[in-house]
Amino acid sequence: MSDSHDLHLQELRRGTVVLACLQLLRTPGYGYGLLEDLERHGFATDANTLYPLLRRLEKQGFLTSEWNTEEARPRKFYRTSDEGERLADTLTTDWRALTGAITSLTTESPRAEES
Amino acid sequence: MNTELTERYLQAAIAGLPTSTQDDVRTELTALIMDATEDRTEQGVDPVEAERAVLTELGDPAILAAEYADRPLQLIGPRFYLTWKRLLILLLWIVPPVALVGVAISQALVGAPMGALIGESLGVALSTAVHVAFWVTVVFAALERTGAQTGVEWDVDQLPELQSSGTTRTDTIASVVLAGVFSAALIWDQLRGAVRLEGESLSLLNPELWPTWILALVALLVLEVALAVVVLIRGRWTGMLAALNTALAVAFISWALTLIGRGELINPEFIDLALHANGVDEPTVRIIAVILAVAVVASSMWDIVDGWLKARRDRRH
Numbered sequence: 001m002s003d004s005h006d007l008h009l010q011e012l013r014r015g016t017v018v019l020a021c022l023q024l025l026r027t028p029g030y031g032y033g034l035l036e037d038l039e040r041h042g043f044a045t046d047a048n049t050l051y052p053l054l055r056r057l058e059k060q061g062f063l064t065s066e067w068n069t070e071e072a073r074p075r076k077f078y079r080t081s082d083e084g085e086r087l088a089d090t091l092t093t094d095w096r097a098l099t100g101a102i103t104s105l106t107t108e109s110p111r112a113e114e115s
Numbered sequence: 116m117n118t119e120l121t122e123r124y125l126q127a128a129i130a131g132l133p134t135s136t137q138d139d140v141r142t143e144l145t146a147l148i149m150d151a152t153e154d155r156t157e158q159g160v161d162p163v164e165a166e167r168a169v170l171t172e173l174g175d176p177a178i179l180a181a182e183y184a185d186r187p188l189q190l191i192g193p194r195f196y197l198t199w200k201r202l203l204i205l206l207l208w209i210v211p212p213v214a215l216v217g218v219a220i221s222q223a224l225v226g227a228p229m230g231a232l233i234g235e236s237l238g239v240a241l242s243t244a245v246h247v248a249f250w251v252t253v254v255f256a257a258l259e260r261t262g263a264q265t266g267v268e269w270d271v272d273q274l275p276e277l278q279s280s281g282t283t284r285t286d287t288i289a290s291v292v293l294a295g296v297f298s299a300a301l302i303w304d305q306l307r308g309a310v311r312l313e314g315e316s317l318s319l320l321n322p323e324l325w326p327t328w329i330l331a332l333v334a335l336l337v338l339e340v341a342l343a344v345v346v347l348i349r350g351r352w353t354g355m356l357a358a359l360n361t362a363l364a365v366a367f368i369s370w371a372l373t374l375i376g377r378g379e380l381i382n383p384e385f386i387d388l389a390l391h392a393n394g395v396d397e398p399t400v401r402i403i404a405v406i407l408a409v410a411v412v413a414s415s416m417w418d419i420v421d422g423w424l425k426a427r428r429d430r431r432h
């Protein structure tokens with residue numbers, strides 16, 4: 001695919017990873033596990049994007065974190081905060097509205113020009 | 116226990132982070148690298164190969180560190196770029212030429228030879244340009260990192276005029292530089308003498324004009340510059356500005372015509388040495404004076420008309 005093609009695709013997907021993280025982390029999860037979950041759901045992301053993103057969302061108060069030291073290696077578990085859940089709801093609503101809007105571009109009869 | 120390669124990667128990735136988050140990020144990244152490496156070895160990849168692949172995928176640790184710290188990966192971003200560029204161009208048009216002229220004058224005053232004068236003033240102009248570019252860029256790079264606002268906001272009034280009526284920045288800069296050079300030349304002429312005849316330094320203009328008449332002319336030049344700056348700030352000529360421009364031009368005409376009429380503009384010694392000594396007789400000197408007067412009046416009249424034309428053109432837009 002051409003570079004500009006990929007670029008547009010990337011632009012469109014930007015932001016969806018945030019929403020996906022907020023939704024998935026309603027049940028606590030750690031970075032690498034989340035990376036695999038995201039991939040399974042079709043939001044392929046690189047670790048070097050996801051890890052700083054999680055930290056940013058935590059700093060903004062949309063995620064909370066906790067160290068789990070019970071297992072062999074200590075892992076940082078993230079969880080969507082109340083504020084994060086509100087953001088996720090808003091983003092989801094907006095995404096649905098967009099889906100409707102995009103569908104209407106092709107299914108609705110073209111705007112009547114004579115009216 | 117981390118391998119050496121992983122340890123090196125971690126060191127590089129947390130190096131620039133605030134100490135409070137370093138341990139946190141280190142532990143988190145360690146877990147990531149080990150998890151990912153394990154995944155690959157379970158699929159039958161050689162452990163050393165797997166580790167290399169994982170670290171390669173994570174990419175340059177400096178980029179990762181910048182992402183973690185929310186540091187910009189550019190010197191000057193889109194928020195400041197245009198302001199930086201505009202300011203830099205403006206300063207580069209003004210500061211190095213002024214430095215060049217200043218050094219040239221001071222070199223001439225101390226009687227430096229021509230080669231040294233040219234070399235010295237070009238060198239200073241060049242290093243001034245480098246300094247201006249460097250420090251302006253440093254300031255903007257700092258602004259980019261502190262997130263400060265320049266307070267410069269664009270609004271529609273800044274749109275350039277449709278028909279460039281000469282209210283451009285280049286005009287103002289040219290006016291400032293020319294006035295500077297001309298004032299400097301005037302003062303140099305009076306203090307050192309601009310002409311060198313038969314081994315003697317002579318001023319071109321009558322030395323008796325110093326200081327009153329010469330300083331009056333310098334004052335006119337300063338006012339001319341002030342007018343050009345006002346036009347630049349307003350972005351357009353107005354009737355008021357054209358009237359001021361006319362007043363300045365008339366003042367210049369009367370300055371020049373008075374002195375030419377009295378035969379006091381040019382240094383009489385210079386006329387003796389340069390013209391009379393070369394067989395130019397008195398009527399010819401008078402003709403030269405008339406030509407000079409006509410040139411002064413014609414160029415000033417043009418300046419006046421030009422101002423009014425621009426004012427009228429700007430009123431229409």
